[in-house]
Structures are given as structure tokens and as C-alpha cells.
Amino acid sequence: MTESGSMRAAVLSGRGQLTIDEHPLPRLRPDYVRIRVDVAGICGSDVSEFRHGPLLAPLESRHRITGHLGPLVLGHEFSGTVAAVGAEAAGVQIGWSVVSAASASCGHCSACRSGNGNRCPDYWAVGLQQDGGLAEYCDVPAGLCVPYDAAVLTADTAALAQPMAIAVHSMKQANISAGTRVAIVGIGGVGAFLLAAVNHLTDVAHILALDPAPDRRLVARTLGATETAGGDVDHEPDVDVVYEMSGTVAGLESAARLTRPGGTIVLTGLQNPDAVIGALLRDITLREITITGAKACVPADDMPDALAVLASRSDWSSVAPEVFALDRLRGLLDGSDQPDAAGIKLLFDPRARASRPATHGL
Template structure:
């Protein structure tokens, strides 16, 4: 089969790759219909490997060496493991990305995203940027009568919903979303669907236009505006109640720190690779809370994401920038996103 295989920094090849074996008792084999590229994939491509176990076995999955990318996918069931129930060949499903053990202290507490042996399909084992892939049945959900073109946003929206839920935003709060990429834009749409006023911050006019169509009440182009001053102006000088930081860049964190209100909440979603000094004195004196959000909890966030997409399918159409064939995944996918030319998700159609 053809697959997009990660070999190292700036080295992703669309090549022949072994077909997955027959599904194990707990697995489904999927014939991929759609897959999308995540900012994490781009990060691995441009500056990795960070998470992909190229040189040493992953402690949970055991994988080492080149790996098929792709942790956001929709597929048709082509094979069903021996003890799997609830799925049949021909069903169309969307899997979550993370695999958890179900028995450790974090799993028992319902925090499966913090599992002691957690690993991610497409980062720690072969993923969905391929014609076929095996995934655990327990992290897969039927898309029902939804279109694959809508369902492809379920996994990234699940990540966004986990971040939104943890922000504890209520109607009447003012929320700033910094970074309108594959997680930030769906998160903004999820906030507005809950009746929360949102302020969108990015450096891309095209992404800001997408945020406007997703319901943002204030748009701030940080490439030519003082984002902190504009946020303060929009909030009567008080600052935002909640700031969701999804960009992962130092400027985004600095904006969050200076634009949040006294008693406010900063929620970090973007992965910050650079050192990020914080004004701890202000955090203490103004009782500013910082929390973080890691991926999603499959049982909770993935079904909610599918339900939200069925009610608001425009979240998918607004969030998708381009649809490309697998052959073009490097120039029109990874490179396009790395250069900042993409205004949303890049989806690969099989």
C-alpha cells in the first residue's frame, strides 16, 4: 500500500509500505477515506523528531524507526478482530488518536489521556496517512449518517472540546483564542456555539476571516496590531476572563499573560518548545490561574464532537483549507502548513 512515512526531519516520503496484518482480537482494520494533517505532524516534520520514536523503542507501543504519520482519520471497516462487538465490515468510523490501558490509576479515574502507558496512533505506531491502518476498536466511533468530509474534523474538534470544557467558560464570559489553526479555530467555534463571546487573535487575515465566519466578535491581526492593547480595549480595560493559547509560540504566551484579567484563566493547548519565562509575581498577586489541556478523553470528547458536527456542519467546512491527494502530502500539506500559507486543516482524500 501507499503511505506517508516519516524518516526524520524534513524527510517524509510517500512510498510503498507493508499492509497492516489481520486485525488483532481488539482491533479494526480501516480502509482510509480521509485523513488530515495536524500541527504536531508539521512540528515533527520541521524540527523533530520530538515524539516519533525513530532511534529508540517507544516505551508503550514498542515501535522504533520510520513510521506512517496520521492521527486524524475517517475509515471504512475492512476487517474486525475476533472479540470486537458493535462494528461490522462496511461501517464508517472515526477513531480517537490516543490508546490507553484502561486499568492504571489515571484510566480508572476517567483521565485516559494521562494513561501510564499512553501512546498515539500516527506518532508512536503507524497511522492513517496510508491506504489502511489497524486501530483499537475501543477508541473508534461510528459516524452514522454524517459525511466523511464532516467527520474528518471529529478528532481535532474533540481535542478542542477538551480544552474548552476545562476552561469552564460560561455564557457572558469573554474568551480570547490565540492561534486559529487546526485546534484554535474549532475551539473558537465550540465557544461561540455555547454562547460565549470570543476574541480571535492570529497573524493570518485568511484565518481571521474564518474566525469571523465561525462567530468571533472581535478580530485582531497580531502582525500589525498590538494584540494586548486591542484585547484590553475590547474588554473595557479589564482583560479577558479566559485566554486559550493554541499557537505554541512565545509571543502567544506573552499576549496571554498580559491580556488576561485579574482572577482570569489562561489555558495552554499549544506545545511550547522554547523557554517561556512567566511573570509569577503577577500570577500570584492577580490570582491568575494557568491550566493545560492534553489531547482528548475519547469516551467523552469524541461523541460530543460528532454530535456538535452533526448540529453545526459548518464547523468542518470553515476549518478545512484544502483537500489534496496523498501524493502531494509534502508540498501541498506539510510544507504549505509549515510556511503559514494554510488557513486551516489540510485533508488528504483517498
């Protein structure tokens, strides 16, 4: 493939407007690397951009950091192989197996200097403010490439690293020690990974997983939940740390109901800004419950742990059982197509012409 060539890519041009077509390869920037994408995943933000956007994607006005304007290649969760290295890109070599950390920051502000680049006012992401990885190739800043050992993880499993890092970062927002009782409200993509991270990286006493969907509760059991229940669980408020992942008022109500006086709620799911939660906040205040937020991840801190959690299991098929051809993306986003196997994460091979079972064990 030449600098003037093209590639197959999933391009979003407006609400509900997505095409799988030939897309021009950009000129490789000096401080960037070109990744030959092996496998890419989608998450709730991709679905939201397609169904309700543009929300974050700069389709109509130029992004002040990346300079992107117009149709955008989606995808910020992907694994691949370094195919080319810009003249000023350091620390990356052609042929490396890498995952993209996706999140970029300025590196100079007080948040970045303190190691919290996810709080940077100039924070942006590949696949949301710049062309992403639902394509045969993706160009990213060299600093966003995190190598992984292809002798330990398959490309299918490695494609789960970015959302796993989000889960690891969320986990770290509360003080968890031996004997802590934990609840996770919402076993979607990040919620499932959070459960796996808590189970592998900590020594908690009990993990309660809440989700109204029976198949997701079953996944929670396979990932190490001690107890599972639907969202209407009648439970004593005896949980030390509750992670609210659903972004719903019902989920927050469940979190408040479960948290012991003096406990902690970590909010990762984004609430609807129009929702009325005043009475709920009053109850949280009177019981001195601490609320903290969790945003994205800090790649240097969270990616190594994410890769370790992924390597701790030989089979992630309950989470991501299938790898789809890119041609099925639109149907899976708008609901006109359905996966052949039950799972939580949707993975895509940008070169495949037919879907295949995911390969997780080596």
C-alpha cells in the same frame, strides 16, 4: 486486498525524509480493527515530526508500549470504513463509518479509572507511536473507533473530528457559563475548532479571537467570533477565560494581558521549554490568575460533542476547503508546495491521484 498485500502510505523515516510508496499491510491483531481510510488530516505534530523529528515517533528506539521501531506511517486524524475486525475485537462491525480517536491508554491506572485516560503514563497515539492513517488502510484498537452517521456528516467533515475533540477537551478545562467573556489566542487548526465549540456548546457573552494572520481572523468571524484582532491588541484585562493555543511567548503575553484579575488561562499550545517567561509568571502570580493545562482528549467524553459541533454547520470550507492527493504531502510539509485555496486544515485522500474541493454539506 489480502493480509499479505500492500497499500500506498506516507512513511516517515527520518528528519525531512518522507516517501509515498507501497507499504506492507500488517497482520491484523486480534483486538484491532482494520479501517479503510477515506480522508486523513495533518496537524502541527506531523509537521514537527517531519521538520524537526524524530520527537515522538519511535524511529530510532522501540516504543515501550506499541513495540514500534523504525519508519512510521504518519496520521492520527482520519475517517474511514471498518474493513475487517480482529477475532477478539468487540463493539465494532464491518461496514461502519468511523473516526479514529487516536489516543490510547492502559485502562487500569488511577488516571484511567477516574476517566482521565489522557493523563495515563502509558498514553500513546496512532500515527505517532504506531502506524497511522495517511495510508489506504490503518489498523487501530477497537476501542478507538467512534462511529459516525454518514447520513449527517461527509467523510471529509468527519476527518476533522479528532482535532475538534482536542478543542472540546480544551474548552472544558475552564468553567464557562452564560455571560463569560472568552478570548482565544491563535486561530490555527485547534484554535478554530475551539472557537466553533465555544460558540455551539456554550452561551458566552463575547468571543475575542486573536491571530496575526488576516485570513485566519476572517475564518474566526465565520465561526462565530464577536471580535477579532492581531496579536498586538491593546485591550483592557477584562476577559474571564483565555485559551492560549499558539504555544508562543508572545501568545502567552497576550493571554496574560487580556485576563482579568482572578481569571483563568488554559494552555493548549506547548511552550518552548527554553523560553524565559519568569517576569510573565510573576505578573500572573500577583494578579491571582489561574493557569491550567489541556492535553489531548478523553474520547468517551469529548468525541460525541466534537461530532455534534461538526454536525452543527453545513459548511466547513473556510477551515478545510480542499482534499489533496497523497503525493502532495511532502511538498505541503516542507513548504515547496502551497494549497490552491486558503484554509487552516489540510486533508488528504490516500487513493486520489488529483486534488479536489472538500465536500462538507450533504
